[in-house]
Amino acid sequence: MTLKYAYFPGCVAQGACRELYMSTRSLTQALGIELIELKKASCCGSGTFKEDSQLLEDTVNARNIALAESLNLPLLTHCSTCQGVIGHVDERLKAAQQDDPAYLAQVNGLLKQEGCSPYQGSTEVKHLLWALVADFGIEALQQRVTHKLAGLKCAAFYGCYLLRAQDHLPYDDPYNPQSMERLFEAVGATPIYYRGRTQCCGWPLSSYATTESFKMAGGHIQEAIASGADCIVTPCPLCHLNLDSRQPEVERVVGQELGLPVLHLPQLVALALGISPKELGLDRHVVSTQSVLDKLGV
Amino acid sequence: MQVQFKVFRQTVDSPARFQTYALEVEPGNTILDCLNRIKWEQDGGLSFRKNCRNTICGSCSMRINGRSALACKENVGSELARLAKIQTDAPGENSATSEIPTLTIAPMGNMPVIKDLVVDMQSFWDNLEAVDPYVSTEARQVPEREFLQLPEERDRLNQVGNCILCGACYSECTAREVNPDFVGPHALAKAYRTVADSRDSQTEARLEQYSEGTSGVWGCTRCYYCNSVCPMEVAPMEQISKIKQEVLDRQDAQTSRPIRHRKVLIDLVKEGGWIDERKFGLMVVGNSFRDLRGLASLGPLGLRMLARGKFPLMFEPSEGTAEVRSLIEAVQKAED
Numbered sequence: 056m057t058l059k060y061a062y063f064p065g066c067v068a069q070g071a072c073r074e075l076y077m078s079t080r081s082l083t084q085a086l087g088i089e090l091i092e093l094k095k096a097s098c099c100g101s102g103t104f105k106e107d108s109q110l111l112e113d114t115v116n117a118r119n120i121a122l123a124e125s126l127n128l129p130l131l132t133h134c135s136t137c138q139g140v141i142g143h144v145d146e147r148l149k150a151a152q153q154d155d156p157a158y159l160a161q162v163n164g165l166l167k168q169e170g171c172s173p174y175q176g177s178t179e180v181k182h183l184l185w186a187l188v189a190d191f192g193i194e195a196l197q198q199r200v201t202h203k204l205a206g207l208k209c210a211a212f213y214g215c216y217l218l219r220a221q222d223h224l225p226y227d228d229p230y231n232p233q234s235m236e237r238l239f240e241a242v243g244a245t246p247i248y249y250r251g252r253t254q255c256c257g258w259p260l261s262s263y264a265t266t267e268s269f270k271m272a273g274g275h276i277q278e279a280i281a282s283g284a285d286c287i288v289t290p291c292p293l294c295h296l297n298l299d300s301r302q303p304e305v306e307r308v309v310g311q312e313l314g315l316p317v318l319h320l321p322q323l324v325a326l327a328l329g330i331s332p333k334e335l336g337l338d339r340h341v342v343s344t345q346s347v348l349d350k351l352g353v
Numbered sequence: 354m355q356v357q358f359k360v361f362r363q364t365v366d367s368p369a370r371f372q373t374y375a376l377e378v379e380p381g382n383t384i385l386d387c388l389n390r391i392k393w394e395q396d397g398g399l400s401f402r403k404n405c406r407n408t409i410c411g412s413c414s415m416r417i418n419g420r421s422a423l424a425c426k427e428n429v430g431s432e433l434a435r436l437a438k439i440q441t442d443a444p445g446e447n448s449a450t451s452e453i454p455t456l457t458i459a460p461m462g463n464m465p466v467i468k469d470l471v472v473d474m475q476s477f478w479d480n481l482e483a484v485d486p487y488v489s490t491e492a493r494q495v496p497e498r499e500f501l502q503l504p505e506e507r508d509r510l511n512q513v514g515n516c517i518l519c520g521a522c523y524s525e526c527t528a529r530e531v532n533p534d535f536v537g538p539h540a541l542a543k544a545y546r547t548v549a550d551s552r553d554s555q556t557e558a559r560l561e562q563y564s565e566g567t568s569g570v571w572g573c574t575r576c577y578y579c580n581s582v583c584p585m586e587v588a589p590m591e592q593i594s595k596i597k598q599e600v601l602d603r604q605d606a607q608t609s610r611p612i613r614h615r616k617v618l619i620d621l622v623k624e625g626g627w628i629d630e631r632k633f634g635l636m637v638v639g640n641s642f643r644d645l646r647g648l649a650s651l652g653p654l655g656l657r658m659l660a661r662g663k664f665p666l667m668f669e670p671s672e673g674t675a676e677v678r679s680l681i682e683a684v685q686k687a688e689d
Contacts, residue, residue: 165683228439
């Protein structure tokens with residue numbers, strides 16, 4: 056049976072991390088996973104809507120979820136932050152169906168008033184990582200690997216929202232997750248364990264508390280290097296922005312040259328399927344990914 | 354059943370080490386029961402804080418298998434189940450190992466160790482004091498009888514009132530690790546308790562104080578660690594969000610960059626459904642060309658992203674922009 060998802064691309068993959076959009080497309084096509092892009096969806100608010108009002112975060116994302124519901128498909132994200140925000144709204148509104156129907160009625164009243172489909176609570180919100188590990192399956196993925204990433208040491212960087220924003224995490228322990236590491240092994244790479252993999256990249260502070268933000272990112276990159284990593288791999292484009300695009304500034308704050316490539320999750324998996332680095336946008340990173348490609352002989 | 358406890362040991366000015374103790378236990382034994390037995394039966398020198406044994410006093414907070422928790426609340430059975438699940442998930446670990454299960458116990462983070470599992474909590478208390486966590490009635494005429502509150506006014510204080518000041522949130526706070534000025538989630542949760550209290554007469558001054566620089570609410574990175582480890586479901590990050598809501602209601606985008614960050618984000622979603630990241634940087638950091646230093650600080654980032662083909666040259670609005678815009682406006686109207 057073909058896996059099919061309502062694909063929520065998010066802002067960053069359509070902007071500064073276009074290579075994430077490209078690589079998710081390439082990977083899912085190669086695996087025969089069908090994505091129906093939600094062209095009418097909107098920004099999840101990245102946790103910021105809620106700082107203005109909970110009702111704002113819930114209503115805007117109830118609309119996003121309802122777009123997937125109208126296709127009878129699970130909503131697929133490829134961003135830890137989108138997953139944590141939309142996934143948590145889904146949890147909260149599903150709970151409200153039982154505990155607080157008046158609140159749900161308020162959310163749906165606003166949706167109906169603006170001509171949007173109401174939220175039904177009939178689908179689920181799923182990150183690409185979980186779709187690969189749980190729906191497609193590790194063994195099935197292993198069988199599709201044509202270019203084992205042998206010898207490549209990968210340090211996961213999960214992103215806070217993927218691990219701790221939802222009340223119930225369906226696939227991982229929030230303090231000691233393993234799904235990224237299982238994927239690394241499935242594609243022939245070697246997982247590197249280091250403390251930073253479950254920590255914060257510092258992105259939410261980067262527009263106004265740059266020193267603190269870059270100190271945070273820098274500490275994790277230093278640790279990953281000290282643990283022998285050839286690259287960081289992340290399922291979150293916001294982490295990617297702070298770890299990759301700001302890495303030159305991070306280097307200045309920690310006073311050390313780092314130069315550690317930061318790959319998006321689908322880029323890594325797609326490399327193992329023999330998809331070309333160019334198609335995956337691996338030339339579009341601030342920190343060159345050449346050392347990874349050299350190591351793999353691609 | 355037999356289990357091993359791998360316990361962090363350290364005295365001031367000596368290197369830390371782990372010491373292992375074997376113990377015959379029942380799954381229902383709490384971690385604190387086990388530590389007590391180690392202390393009483395095997396090693397009287399092991400130090401840890403404890404008191405009520407009943408999730409009330411908040412004394413026995415420590416890192417249990419990788420996250421801060423109360424030793425009197427967690428038990429051997431649930432910890433072993435958690436470890437077994439992680440083990441099955443882990444790559445290359447398909448069969449259960451025959452080794453004796455090991456529980457790892459370490460002191461809280463973000464505070465210096467005094468001895469073994471006992472940390473110096475001075476900064477924790479100082480930071481709590483810094484938010485003035487007392488209901489202030491100074492500006493008011495003291496009534497002849499006590500201040501009255503409606504039940505619904507009192508209900509707003511319940512969640513934060515559950516805080517037992519155990520330090521678990523502070524221990525895992527990622528902002529504290531890099532920012533010594535940040536007062537921490539426990540303090541801001543208590544801060545919200547005073548903001549929400551109908552008897553307090555200092556709300557405006559408090560909101561000013563709590564939104565200053567990055568010592569207060571804007572220092573939070575929203576990493577969710579505090580919510581995740583809190584044994585009392587106080588959800589400090591939610592309380593920080595509620596303070597932010599009060600601040601955002603009162604202050605405009607020109608007040609500070611963190612506030613501009615929030616306001617601009619909503620404006621841009623109304624404008625294009627998705628965020629146009631080019632405008633976001635210009636408007637938040639460059640303050641729409643009013644902050645030239647901020648603008649200049651973006652220069653190297655912009656150039657580097659351009660050079661690597663990473664700079665978004667185009668922006669395609671969502672096909673649902675008009676709908677999202679009117680929806681956001683409807684929410685804003687409903688909340689006015």
